Amino acid sequence: MPRTPACGLFSRTPSRTAWSAGGNAYAWTAAEQLASLADQVQEWAVEALWSEGAPAVRPHCPAHPDMHPPAATIVVSSAVWVCPKSGATVARIGELEHC
């Protein structure tokens, strides 16, 4: 797992500030943290399903079931799932109807 550089721990808002690869201070928004978390949870779910021999597509892209999962990203300051093929917003993270 990637580790947050220790310098971030001593800032006034340690949980919301990290250093980007370029070395610039970067404030994470709540939406970005949610998208990042959803992305990690998706990876864990896929790995767990794959290890059990189950189809490892979770959650399903509503437009393309069994083809690919939607990707967690940020659109207009909201954490959402988007179809990686069409780029269409599928749902806000946490509001997918079928997964």
Ligand SMILES: [Zn+2]
């Ligand atoms: Zn799709």
